[in-house]
Amino acid sequence: MSFWFYFFTFIAGLVAFNVLYKPTPKSVKGKRVLITGASSGIGKLMARKFIQMGAQVISWDYNKSEAVHKELASIAGEESIVSYAIDVSDKDQVYELAARVKKEVGKVDIVINNAGVVSGGNSWEVKDESIEKVMKVNTMGPMWITKAFIKDFVDADSGHLVYISSMASTLGTNKLADYCASKWGIFGYAESIRLELGALGKKNVHTTIVCPYYINTGMFDGVTSIGLMMKILQPEPVVDSIVEAILTNRHELYLPAWMPYLTFLMRAFLPSYIRDMSNDILGVSKSMDQFKGQRRV
Numbered sequence: 001m002s003f004w005f006y007f008f009t010f011i012a013g014l015v016a017f018n019v020l021y022k023p024t025p026k027s028v029k030g031k032r033v034l035i036t037g038a039s040s041g042i043g044k045l046m047a048r049k050f051i052q053m054g055a056q057v058i059s060w061d062y063n064k065s066e067a068v069h070k071e072l073a074s075i076a077g078e079e080s081i082v083s084y085a086i087d088v089s090d091k092d093q094v095y096e097l098a099a100r101v102k103k104e105v106g107k108v109d110i111v112i113n114n115a116g117v118v119s120g121g122n123s124w125e126v127k128d129e130s131i132e133k134v135m136k137v138n139t140m141g142p143m144w145i146t147k148a149f150i151k152d153f154v155d156a157d158s159g160h161l162v163y164i165s166s167m168a169s170t171l172g173t174n175k176l177a178d179y180c181a182s183k184w185g186i187f188g189y190a191e192s193i194r195l196e197l198g199a200l201g202k203k204n205v206h207t208t209i210v211c212p213y214y215i216n217t218g219m220f221d222g223v224t225s226i227g228l229m230m231k232i233l234q235p236e237p238v239v240d241s242i243v244e245a246i247l248t249n250r251h252e253l254y255l256p257a258w259m260p261y262l263t264f265l266m267r268a269f270l271p272s273y274i275r276d277m278s279n280d281i282l283g284v285s286k287s288m289d290q291f292k293g294q295r296r297v
């Protein structure tokens with residue numbers, strides 16, 4: 001047998017182990033989970049799930065919604081949800097509110113950086129303010145939030161930082177240049193934080209990076225999917241997978257799970273013009289052509 005046979009068998013074994021291995025989930029009963037962007041979309045669904053599992057949720061959202069607060073409070077009572085209005089891209093607001101939460105509510109156990117925005121369009125058409133907003137909310141916001149909580153986690157050797165990135169952090173996409181840049185940025189930051197914690201020997205401070213394909217939440221209304229290969233994801237199963245990844249301390253979650261393997265193989269073995277051609281054939285290059293988005297900035 002050749003070296004390559006053993007090499008690829010070993011890699012296939014690792015991939016299978018990574019996909020199939022299911023560690024025992026940790027309990028979040030009585031834990032505090034801070035979720036940004038919890039007033040809508042997958043943030044709200046994550047809040048609902050954590051409350052159902054007995055956690056107390058601290059909701060941070062630019063559009064703090066009384067209706068959503070009431071809806072979440074109706075699951076397990078007023079004590080289970082505390083809601084604040086905040087712009088996560090403003091570092092002064094982040095540091096001030098983090099200090100207030102620690103004093104008024106108590107020690108936070110899990111921080112989920114979920115708030116995000118999208119602009120969309122040809123790069124020269126997107127307004128300067130929109131590009132700045134996308135970078136500030138999607139990339140800088142999670143950095144300020146990490147800074148506000150990570151030292152407590154390091155000192156206690158306990159805690160969990162979650163970053164909702166996107167499949168757009170693994171590929172460039174036509175008419176999503178600033179959004180892709182913001183998600184590649186937060187992916188690199190989050191992976192570096194994991195390595196930093198590892199180098200410090202903080203084995204009980206966990207990080208999870210989540211990279212989903214388009215989800216049907218309204219954020220990407222109008223996008224078209226790649227036909228038979230990939231469907232636009234439904235929010236509920238996406239949230240089930242994210243919560244499971246958090247409870248089992250997974251470092252990375254890709255939805256669909258096979259996507260990074262395909263991307264890796266294409267990058268490793270195909271010249272860029274063939275990859276671009278396959279994007280055209282599969283319709284990836286035109287996926288944003290009908291994009292409307294409900295909350296575009």
Ligand SMILES: NC(=O)c1ccc[n+]([C@@H]2O[C@H](COP(=O)([O-])OP(=O)(O)OC[C@H]3O[C@@H](n4cnc5c(N)ncnc54)[C@H](O)[C@@H]3O)[C@@H](O)[C@H]2O)c1
Pocket residue numbers: 036037038039040041042043060061062063086087088089113114115116117137164165166167211212213214215216217218219220295
């Ligand atoms: N919907 C998708 O197709 C998709 C795909 C991959 C990744 N994501 C990512 O998932 C996350 C959640 O997306 P969603 O689809 O639930 O979107 P959504 O628009 O339903 O929710 C985003 C939430 O973030 C809040 N928010 C926006 N700017 C904020 C700010 N400056 N400060 C505080 N809160 C702010 C909004 O008020 C909203 O409640 C985002 O980070 C998004 O980039 C979404």
